[in-house]
Amino acid sequence: MMERTPLTPERIRADVADVLSVPQDEITDEVQLIDRGLDSIRLMTLIERWRAEGADVELAELAERPTVADWVAKLTR
Template sequence: MERNPLTPERIRADVADVLSVRADDLTDDARLTDQGLDSIRLMTLIERWRAEGVDVEIVDLAERPTVAQWVERLAR
C-alpha cells in the first residue's frame, strides 16, 4: 500500500510556498488561479509531491483549483 505523505497542513504550506504568501492567507475556497497560481507553479507542486510518491496528474488539480478541493483529492 502506498503511503501518502500529504496532510491538509502540508498541502496549504506547499501552495503558500510556491505563491510566496503566508499559509494563513490562503482560504479553503479561494481559487488558487486568482491567487497567482499558474502552470509553472502548478507543475512545481506536482513534481514536489510526485517525488514523495504521490500519484497526481496536472488535470487532477487544474480542474479543482482550491485548497479544499486539493485536500479532498490528495490527503486521503
C-alpha cells in the same frame, strides 16, 4: 520501496503558500488559487514536489478544481 511522507492538509496549504510566496493564512480552503497567482509553472512545481513524495496526481486533476479543499480531498484519500 520509498518511504512516503503523508500529504496532510497543513502540508498542502504550506506548499501552496510557498510556491505563491504568500503567508499561509492567505490560503484558505476555498480560495481560488488561480486568483492568487497560481499558473501552470507553479502548479507543475507542486505536482513534482508531491510526486517525489509518492503522490499519484495529474496536472489536469488539480487544474480542474484549483482550491486547497479540492486538492486535500484528492491527495489525502
